[in-house]
Amino acid sequence: MHRDFPFGNDTSAKNMVLLDMKQSDVTGDGIIDNIYLIGSKTNVAQFYIDHITLLIQDGRTNHISTVTFQYNGGYNARLFLGDFSKDHVLDILVSIDSGGSGGYGYYYIYSFKDHILRQLFDVEQYNQEYLFEVNYEDFYKVSVKSASLNILFTIDLSNKGQEYLSQFYDENGKLKHPVQGGALALGILYPVVTTNKELSYDLLAFQRIIGPTNSDTLGSIENHLTWNGTQFISSILNISLPGSKLKPLD
Known part of the structure; x- marks a missing residue:
């Protein structure tokens, strides 16, 4: 079932835009949840997105959990849902392209099973290892x-x-x-x-x-x-x- 973007008309005042959205059960309770990826840009023609943020809206209570990232600016920010932890509940992969000649990417994976947020993958930890x-x-x-x-x-x-x-x-x-x-x-x-x-x-x-x-x-x-x-x-x-x-x- 589709749900409206949770910030309504306030997004224009904050220069917030919806970058991607997925709908699936990520808590394991059998109810469809809404997963949003939002960010801000100063003008419509701008490709670079700043303050990229993950929002998880529980399908049962409509409660919204907010997740921010260490590297929260870039291009082509997107979502992918898949069971990476092999627990039969979908996890959330956030991907952001940094742009520039280095071709770096910023990646984060989260589990929200049983309504408990747990980070499974962090790009900075990977780069250090x-x-x-x-x-x-x-x-x-x-x-x-x-x-x-x-x-x-x-x-x-x-x-x-x-x-x-x-x-x-x-x-x-x-x-x-x-x-x-x-x-x-x-x-x-x-x-x-x-x-x-x-x-x-x-x-x-x-x-x-x-x-x-x-x-x-x-x-x-x-x-x-x-x-x-x-x-x-x-x-x-x-x-x-x-x-x-x-x-x-x-």
Whole structure:
């Protein structure tokens, strides 16, 4: 059953706009609830939205719970409902694009089961946990490593071409000087269906790997996250690399 936007005509005075809305049972009581994502902008033509806020309106009592975010400004703010915690009750995923050349995203997941708000995923916590060092090595290699995660990946640069490689390597494949790249903060977070019958979801997180400049994309860190009962843990962690042109046969 559709319900009107809960702030009525007051939204125009506050420059508030409705960004997205979903209707489904997120408490587990069998009654449809209303989930709103709202924000403010100074004029109609503005694409950037500030003060993005989540509103959960209980379908039984009409009581509205308000959720604010650490990063509450951006573009293309949207909602997705899915059972990430595998408890047969839909959770709420909020996604916000930061804009700019970094391509960062702000993501938050909440459970409202039994009318109790619980945060399941926080983008800042994720970014602090999944930190990587990216260093160029001799002989056209780049190491991507995390001591805390006890993992090392190696990227082969030998197909990047002489013009690129000569910036960093001498004719013997040795580095001319230390060169560092970087692994950027979380860029994309996708829901991934794990069980078609019950429509439960995992998460697939992407972080871009870059060279010395932001425009120099070397690959992406792909992290498959699954809920273990108390938190999201990494079940598969790997990197993906862009393809290169085939070299003609002699």
